Amino acid sequence: MMSERGVGSAVVIDPDSEGIGIMTERDVLNAIGAGLDCDVERTGAHLTWDVVYAGPEWTIEEAAAAMARGGFRHLVVLDGREVAGVISVRDIMRVWAASRMVGTGG
CATH class of the missing domain: 3.10.580.10 (CBS-domain)
Known part of the structure; x- marks a missing residue:
């Protein structure tokens, strides 16, 4: 979605968890660089919650x-x-x- 919209971040709201987090290009690149499968990884494991x-x-x-x-x-x-x-x-x-x-x- 970030690529399609030409943006470098996405706000993620999880009312059952820590509230509002953000996923950035850097978070995606770190996951890919770590060899993780982006088709099965969940955003919640890679968000910044300390916003x-x-x-x-x-x-x-x-x-x-x-x-x-x-x-x-x-x-x-x-x-x-x-x-x-x-x-x-x-x-x-x-x-x-x-x-x-x-x-x-x-």
Whole structure:
């Protein structure tokens, strides 16, 4: 699904387990690199459950700072208890690049 949609992560919600987790490209690559059969492996065994969350009111700078501090490339955005989406380093770079072009007349 991640490949089809051109995204680098997927939020996984398991109300019977640890709540909200995230699976990233890196998680998939680690499983493949370990020689695991991706046709039978379950996502739950390869998720990151220790997720850092952002609020929808966070600035791009706050999101970037949280990613830099934590050393990760995706940040789950929660609006209350609901997942609003995921912001990625790619998203931040797009905003940064667009703001640089505006400032240069580009």
